[in-house]
Amino acid sequence: MDLQTLLKNTSRSLYLSVQALPRAMRPAFGTAYLLCRYADTIADTPILPASRRLYWIERFPHLLQEQNTAEIAQLVHEISAPTENPYETELIKQLPACLAELNILDAALRGIIMDVVYAVCEGMKTDLSFFPAEHSHALRAFDTPAELERYCHLMGGEPGLFWSRLIYHTARIKMPEEEFYTLGQRIGDALQIVNILRDLPKDLRIGRCYFPRMDLESAGLTAQDLLEPANSARFEPVKRKWIAWGLAHLKSAEKYFPQLPKAQPGQRAAVAWPVLWTADTLWKVYRAPHLLDPSKRVKISRKVIYRTMLCTPPLLLSNHAFTFWLDKKLRRFT
Numbered sequence: 193m194d195l196q197t198l199l200k201n202t203s204r205s206l207y208l209s210v211q212a213l214p215r216a217m218r219p220a221f222g223t224a225y226l227l228c229r230y231a232d233t234i235a236d237t238p239i240l241p242a243s244r245r246l247y248w249i250e251r252f253p254h255l256l257q258e259q260n261t262a263e264i265a266q267l268v269h270e271i272s273a274p275t276e277n278p279y280e281t282e283l284i285k286q287l288p289a290c291l292a293e294l295n296i297l298d299a300a301l302r303g304i305i306m307d308v309v310y311a312v313c314e315g316m317k318t319d320l321s322f323f324p325a326e327h328s329h330a331l332r333a334f335d336t337p338a339e340l341e342r343y344c345h346l347m348g349g350e351p352g353l354f355w356s357r358l359i360y361h362t363a364r365i366k367m368p369e370e371e372f373y374t375l376g377q378r379i380g381d382a383l384q385i386v387n388i389l390r391d392l393p394k395d396l397r398i399g400r401c402y403f404p405r406m407d408l409e410s411a412g413l414t415a416q417d418l419l420e421p422a423n424s425a426r427f428e429p430v431k432r433k434w435i436a437w438g439l440a441h442l443k444s445a446e447k448y449f450p451q452l453p454k455a456q457p458g459q460r461a462a463v464a465w466p467v468l469w470t471a472d473t474l475w476k477v478y479r480a481p482h483l484l485d486p487s488k489r490v491k492i493s494r495k496v497i498y499r500t501m502l503c504t505p506p507l508l509l510s511n512h513a514f515t516f517w518l519d520k521k522l523r524r525f526t
Contacts (some may be wrong), residue, residue, distance in 0.1 A: 199222050199225065199226060213458050213459055213462060214362060214363070214456050214458065214459055216362040217358055217359070217362050217459070219293065219296075219297060220297055220301045220304065220305060220358055221355075221358060222293075223290060223293045223294050223297065223305060224304075224305045224308055224309070224354060226283070226286075226290050227256065227290055227294070227305065227309050228308065228309060228312050228351075229283065230252075230283060230284075230287060230290065231249060231252050231309065231312055231313050231316060232312075232316070233271065233280060233283065233284060234248045234249055234252060234267075234271060234316075235249055235316040235319060235320060237271045237273075239270070239271060239273050240270060240271065241325075242320050242325045242326075244270070245320055246317060246320040246321055248267055248270070248271075249313050249316045249317055249320060250313070250317060251263075251267075252267075252309070252313050253306065253309050253310045253313055255267065256291065256294065256306065256309060257306065259291055261288075264287055264288060264291075267287070268284060268285065268287055271284055272284050272285070300361060301358075301361065304354055304357045304358060304361070305354070307350070307353075307354065308350055308351055308353070308354035311346050311350030311351075312346065312347060312350065312351070314346050315343055315346035315347040318343055318346070319400065322334075323398075323399050323400045324399040325399070326398040326399060327398075328399060329399075330399050331396065331399050331400075331401060331415050331416060331419070332399060332400070332401065332415065333401035333402075333403060333404060333405045333408060333415040334401070334402055334403070334404045334405065335404060335405050335406065336404050336405075336406055337404050337406065337407065339404060340388075340402055340403065340404055340434075341381075343384075343402060344381045344384040344385050344388070345377065345381060347384050348380040348381050348382070348383050348384025348385070348387075349377040349378070349380040349381045349384070350377070350380065351380050352376040352377045352378070352379050352380020352381070352383070353373055353376055353377045353380065355376055355380070355463075356372055356373045356375070356376030356377070356448075357373065359372075359376075359452070359459065360372060360373075363452070363453050363456060363459070364453060365451050365452075366451060367447075367451045372448070372451060374444075375444040375445075375447055375448040376448060378441040378442075378444040379441065379442065379444050379445050379448060379467065381438075381441045382438045382439070382441040382442035382444075382470055383466060383470050385434055385437060385438040385441075386438055386470050386473050386474050386477065388402045388403075388434075389431065389434060389435070389438075389474075389477045389483070389490075390473060390477060390489070390490050390491065392418070392483060392484065393421075393483075393484055393485065393486035393489075394486060394489075396415070396418050396419055396484075397419070397486065401415040401418060403415075403418075403430055403434070407430045407433065408430060410429070410430075411426055411427065411429045411430050412426065413426055413427060413430070418484055419484075420484065421482055421484045421485035421486075423484060424481060424482050424483050424484045424485065425481070427483065427484060431477070431478075431483060432478075435474055435477060435478055435525070436525075438470075438474055439471075439474065439522055439525060442467065442470055442471060442474070442518075442522070443518075443522060445463070445467045445518060446515045446518060446519065448463070449463055449464065449467070449511060449514050449515070450511035450514075450515070454508065454509065457508040460507065460508050461504050461507070461508060464504065464507050464508075464514055465500060465501070465504075467518065468500050468517065468518065468521065469492060469496075469497065469500065471518060471521040471522060472492045472496050472500075472521065473490070473491070473492050474525075475521070475524055475525070476490045476491070476492060477490050478525060503517075
């Protein structure tokens with residue numbers, strides 16, 4: 193199976209976005225996604241105990257650099273098993289092909305990809321080393337807000353930085369490089385906090401409470417209390433705090449988006465869509481009265497997704513249209 197087909201099968205929505213990107217961006221973006229998805233497969237596989245998954249997550253960035261064929265074969269062997277998703281099974285087999293794709297990229301792009309893989313693996317190491325094993329029936333929370341911010345930075349901000357570096361490498365951006373990168377990181381942070389808010393009930397049931405003990409205590413709660421859907425109202429101050437944090441970071445898109453060349457509409461769409469969908473998802477979370485209830489998962493409707501895509505053409509031509517639409521969504525929270 194070629195990597196384009198593998199990318200299409202592992203993430204159809206992302207594959208469509210990749211096809212809309214400028215041709216110069218596609219190989220690096222697709223390769224980075226597949227390698228990060230491979231790391232995610234290692235971290236989540238039920239075949240190996242947490243200690244062995246942690247070993248391979250720590251080794252993974254080094255394995256990509258060293259490319260020891262015997263070690264690659266050992267990793268593939270250890271995590272290979274039939275799964276409900278045949279495309280994930282195929283992905284596991286395709287690590288050598290992903291590395292071959294990585295090797296033909298120029299050195300600058302390889303460096304950008306390795307940086308994001310390393311950061312994402314650092315976040316996965318936190319999941320595997322800080323939190324208890326998934327089926328231990330134990331539960332642990334981060335201690336401080338700084339720990340949650342660091343986690344969001346690793347899992348969201350660093351991919352945002354990768355995306356921004358890739359854009360800067362392939363397009364003319366007038367904004368100073370570091371300023372553009374900082375804005376991209378902040379947008380990535382916002383995308384990650386919305387995932388954590390949305391997935392809270394599921395994460396709690398595998399022992400992971402990303403919301404800090406300090407914040408919970410200020411609301412008279414413990415991590416264990418969050419397992420009770422009836423405590424949703426008491427969790428509201430913590431929820432609102434981190435929604436506000438996400439909104440402040442997402443607002444960076446109002447400066448970021450106008451830097452993207454209008455001659456590259458696919459690139460602009462690939463930035464606009466996740467930003468606008470994140471704003472909509474945060475609004476759903478904000479209004480959800482039962483966020484702790486695992487039977488009531490928060491997500492935006494297909495109608496919202498399709499409406500955003502149908503309204504895309506004006507955003508590709510007008511920076512004002514994008515900032516107006518995003519600001520309108522953000523003002524709902526005030």
